[in-house]
Amino acid sequence: MKAEILSLCSVLQLSPKLYALEERDTIFPQKLWTEIRVLRSILGGRLLVLVDGQWQHLDSNTLKPQTPPTEQQQTLLLSDAVSNNPERYGRIVGREGEVYITSTGVELTLDWNTLKITQSGTDTKFIGLLYKIHYLQWLxxxxxxxxxxxxxxxxxxxxxxxxxxxxxxxxxxxx
Structure with missing residues (x-):
């Protein structure tokens, strides 16, 4: 049941802004890769591969795990993502641990291996409350x-x- 609520919210899911791919060398898939995603963000070309049910973020030149982004790179990626809807997100104003906070109070978390952004705000908390009431999870x-x-x-x-x-x-x- 919770998956149904999440799927409704995923229509409005925040994602990194993607750009057209540049012409590049061919990537030869490895045997262990079950899925490949090649994309380009404001940080440049990205290669995401699925191995044994786990996503890995690889360097597209060396095919080795990509180093995690710096705080400045994460802020740049998230700022670029929220720029499509400034009235909802505003701008990135702070960070608490792995959570980035916008000027409108929305909390953003970046999963580097999948390049997915999760968000939490007052509307998310309200939907969670409705879920708990509907499925008898009051206490x-x-x-x-x-x-x-x-x-x-x-x-x-x-x-x-x-x-x-x-x-x-x-x-x-x-x-």
Whole structure:
């Protein structure tokens, strides 16, 4: 169920801005690679490969793991990504650990191996709250949540039964 909510949000997922590929040498796939992504960001050409279910970010010339980006490079990549929607994201104003914070309060995290950006803001927290309410995750205790759900269903059933009784009485009085 959570995957359904995430898939709805992925339509609006923030991604690095991609540019047209430059003409380059051919990359010969290795046997262990099950998927290859060749793309170009503001940081230049990128080669992402899937090996044993794990993404790796490789140097396209040497085919060795790419060194992680500096804080300045990450800020540049994220700033470029948020530039498409400045009213939603504003600009990058700070960093707390691996999380970059924008002037509008959105928190961004970059996964270097996949070049995916995850975001969290007030709307994400609201969707999470709705998810918890819908799937009876109000409290930290599963038994209490289940008990409250059963009480809610019983109350709903009694309300529906009472409504049906009122409806049938009124029908009898009208005839």
């Amino acid at each position: 930290g205790n599963k038994q209490i949540n289940t008990g409250l759900g059963i009480v809610g269903l019983l109350a709903l059933s009694l309300l529906a039964y009472h409504g049906f009784i009122l409806y049938t009485r009124r029908r009898r009085e009208a005839s």
